[in-house]
Every structure is written in C-alpha cells, then in structure tokens.
Ligand SMILES: Nc1ncnc2c1ncn2[C@@H]1O[C@H](COP(=O)(O)OP(=O)(O)OP(=O)(O)O)[C@@H](O)[C@H]1O
C-alpha cells in the first residue's frame with residue numbers, strides 16, 4: 044500500500060481518484076456517518092485533491108458511490124500547478140540544503156583541529172601522543188558508526204524536534220567522518236617538506252602551518268564538498284524523525300496519504316541530489332587534479 | 334682552525350634492530366668541505382640526520398659549535414637547528430608554494446608564529462629572500478610555484494632556503510643524486526662557493542668520486558655504520574676504493 048502509493052505517485056502519469064463536492068458533504072452530514080469518516084472526506088474535499096481508490100473503498104461501501112466523483116489527475120502537472128505545495132516544497136528544500144551546509148561548515152573547524160591530533164605521523168610516539176591519538180580515533184569511529192538518524196532522535200529529545208536537532212545530528216556525524224578523512228589525508232602527505240622545515244629550527248606549530256597545511260588544503264576542500272553532498276542526502280532522512288526540511292514535509296504528506304505530493308517531493312529531492320552530486324564531483328576533480 | 338663538529342662514539346639502532354651507526358667518532362674543522370662516501374645502506378643519511386636530531390641517536394655525544402646537541406630540547410634545539418642548513422636529495426620544497434615563500438621558510442627558526450604567518454609583510458625578510466634567490470641565479474623565478482621548477486632549480490631554491498638560515502654548517506644528503514651530471518655539477522658549484530666565500534662548513538654525501546675529488550677537501554667513508562676511510566680525496570686509490578665499495582666495484586667516472 045505504502046510502496047504502491049509512492050510508486051503510483053512517481054510513475055503514474057495520471058491516477059484515478061475520488062473527490063467530493065461541497066454539497067455532498069453537507070448532505071452526508073445529515074446522515075448517520077461515523078465522525079472519523081466524515082472528517083476524512085472533508086479533508087479530501089478541502090485539499091481539492093483526488094485520493095487513491097484503495098483508501099476510499101471502505102468509505103465507498105458506507106456512503107455509496109453517488110457521493111463520490113471519480114476522475115483522472117495527471118499527478119506531476121497537477122502537483123506543480125498547485126503553487127502552494129511547490130512553494131512550500133522549495134522552501135523546505137532550501138532549508139534542507141542550508142541545514143546540511145551549516146552542519147558541514149560548523150563541523151570543519153572541529154574536524155580540522157582534531158585531525159592533526161588523530162594523525163599518526165604528527166603525534167609523537169610518547170605515551171601522551173599515543174593516548175591523544177587513540178582517544179580521538181576511537182571516539183570518531185564510534186560517533187561515525189552511529190547513524191545520523193539516531194543522533195537526530197537523541198538531539199530531538201534534547202533540544203526539541205526541528206531543524207536545530209537535525210543540524211546538530213549531522214554536525215556530530217560530520218565531525219567524526221571528516222576527522223577520519225582529514226587525518227588519513229595528513230598521514231598520506233609527503234614527509235620530506237616536514238623534515239626540511241623542522242630542520243630549519245621551526246616550531247611544531249610552524250612546521251604544521253608551513254609543511255603540512257599547504258599539502259592538505261585541496262584534498263580537505265574536496266572532502267568537505269563531498270561531505271556537504273552526503274549531508275544533503277542525510278538531512279532528508281533526518282527530517283523524517285523531526286529534523287525539519289524536506290524530509291519532514293515528505294513525512295507529513297505521506298501520513299496524509301497525499302501520494303501525488305509525495306511523488307513530487309521525491310522528484311525534487313532526486314533532482315537536487317543529482318545536481319549536487321554532479322557539481323561536487325566536478326569540483327573535486329578540479330581540486331585534486333590541482 | 335677550531336672544531337665545529339665533534340662526534341663521540343655515536344650509535345644508532347633503529348626500532349627494527351638495524352644497527353646503522355656503530356660508534357662513529359668524527360671531528361670536523363670549520364671551513365671543511367667534507368664528502369661522505371659509502372655504499373647504499375652504509376649509514377650516511379642516518380649520520381647526517383642524527384647530527385641535527387631529525388633522528389634520535391641511541392647513544393654517544395654530539396657537539397656542534399660548542400653546543401651539546403644530544404641534551405638540547407625545545408627552544409635550545411631549535412636554536413641549534415637554525416644554524417644548520419639541510420639539503421635533501423628530493424629537494425623537499427613545499428611544492429604548491431612560490432620559490433620566494435620556500436626561501437622565506439628558512440627563517441622560521443628565528444621568528445614568532447605570528448611573524449611566520451605574515452612573512453610577506455616583513456620587507457627585510459622578503460628583501461633578504463630575494464637576495465638569496467639572486468645568489469643562486471633564480472631571482473626571476475621568485476613568484477613561480479616550486480612544482481613548476483626543474484630539479485636543478487628546485488635544489489637551488491633549497492640552497493637559498495638554507496642560506497636564509499644564516500648557517501654555520503650545511504648538511505647535504507645526496508644533493509645531486511636526482512640530477513643529470515651537468516646540473517649536478519652546477520649545484521655542487523653553488524655549495525663550493527658558499528664553502529669558500531661564506532666560510533660555511535659543508536658535510537655532503539655523494540655517490541660520485543669525481544665530484545668528491547673536485548669539491549671535497551676531505552673524504553670520510555662509511556661502511557656498515559663504521560668509518561673505514563678518512564683522508565683527502567687524492568688519497569683514494571684503487572685499493573682504498575675497493576675497501577669502501579667492495580672487491581667487485583669499478584670506478585665509474587662522470588664529468
Ligand atoms: N627509518 C628506519 N627504520 C629502520 N631502519 C632504517 C631506517 N632508515 C634507515 N634504516 C636502515 O639503516 C641503515 C642505514 O641506512 P641509511 O639510510 O643511513 O643509509 P645511506 O648510506 O644513507 O644509504 P643510501 O645511499 O641508500 O641513501 C640501512 O640498513 C637501513 O635499512
């Protein structure tokens with residue numbers, strides 16, 4: 044039913060559905076119709092939408108076919124013509140993209156600093172160096188293996204349902220993931236310049252700034268853009284558990300059984316993810332090939 | 334002339350158990366151009382890197398310019414290092430930075446962190462870096478990224494970076510091993526000039542006897558972590574050569 048709804052929302056160029064006229068609602072009110080059925084019918088009428096047959100078969104049995112009008116709707120066109128939904132969807136989508144961007148941007152400084160202490164080649168092999176390295180690596184691995192959606196649930200309990208919880212969830216997950224990616228990049232640098240700068244009498248921090256950072260900026264940028272790309276996708280999922288944005292809208296529409304809208308939203312998400320994927324791949328290619 | 338370097342019973346045993354230096358004793362006088370010879374694996378790089386503590390020696394004593402290098406830590410170690418220029422086979426420049434910035438980095442041992450970040454705003458440093466680039470004939474390449482320079486040019490930038498340190502000593506670990514013979518000779522010429530004009534003591538490991546004869550004032554040969562020859566380049570005859578490189582070795586000349 045669920046999948047069928049989504050599938051018809053996506054693939055059916057037009058669906059057959061039922062709707063009610065305002066008069067028939069008035070007439071139904073006089074009759075002995077259970078209040079929940081009446082409410083559903085009113086809801087359908089208010090939305091000016093047709094609804095899938097399967098959801099109305101039960102109702103049809105109770106009130107008879109006369110009250111229901113059957114007609115076909117080309118779903119995408121009707122959904123797009125419905126400016127309200129499109130506007131809401133676009134702003135929800137913008138919210139999701141910004142949420143993902145903020146989560147990425149806020150994660151960068153944390154991951155950047157942590158990655159130096161999680162890089163085996165930079166940490167001295169003293170007991171303190173080993174402990175710092177191990178602790179950061181272990182925490183990063185644990186935090187990364189907890190799904191973003193779980194973090195979203197944790198944070199929505201903590202700070203309340205909404206985009207802020209979603210952002211925090213993505214941020215924690217991104218810090219852990221970026222720390223790992225960044226530090227592995229640091230471990231792969233050419234150690235020659237590090238040795239050379241150290242030999243001039245430079246301090247540790249100066250050595251990092253002069254010999255390590257210039258070697259890692261472009262791969263770091265590439266990873267960060269890739270992460271933003273991942274975060275947009277994750278933000279959609281996180282929205283499902285109350286993280287806000289297009290995910291939340293999708294969930295609402297699905298719960299209201301408005302499969303046409305669900306279809307439109309999925310199209311929108313697919314399009315945005317595709318565009319982001321393409322651009323981030325292009326930019327990454329440029330950066331790493333530098 | 335006084336001793337600028339004094340090594341006493343220097344040992345290095347790597348973590349894997351390789352005994353790379355087996356009690357090296359060496360005194361180097363100020364102004365010498367000392368050539369280190371030896372087969373691959375004989376311990377030349379290990380010796381040079383122990384002397385400025387890029388590698389931690391296992392035991393022994395190192396004195397450079399009357400400073401005890403072994404016991405130095407933190408600031409004092411940095412102060413010792415800043416008077417020791419180091420040249421590497423792979424040049425070890427920061428590839429995506431300009432030649433000028435690479436030369437400026439030679440000054441890092443002298444400046445604060447903030448000064449290092451704002452190097453390009455310090456006119457004196459930039460002027461000195463340009464002058465040093467000029468000395469190696471590369472002033473017109475100041476703005477070029479290091480990665481776009483040829484091998485010989487990169488090694489000259491590395492020499493300019495070492496000059497920026499105002500060094501008393503330069504350690505060069507096979508500085509010309511990745512260069513063609515003509516370029517190799519031109520790079521050695523710059524080192525020879527620094528040795529003569531600036532009285533900088535040079536310790537340089539090489540694989541070519543011809544270059545050793547042309548530029549060296551003294552030759553020290555290592556074999557399995559021991560010094561097996563110490564003398565002038567002229568003293569290396571066929572027998573000495575075979576002592577250093579083994580019975581089957583033949584001298585290959587490059588000019
Ligand atoms: N980081 C290291 N860990 C363990 N063993 C090492 C390390 N570096 C060098 N060695 C070993 O120490 C010995 C001396 O090596 P070293 O690099 O000093 O020789 P070299 O004379 O510089 O040789 P080459 O002419 O090839 O540069 C070799 O047996 C080498 O395998």
Ligand SMILES: [Mg+2]
Pocket residue numbers: 377378379506507
């Ligand atoms: Mg070597």
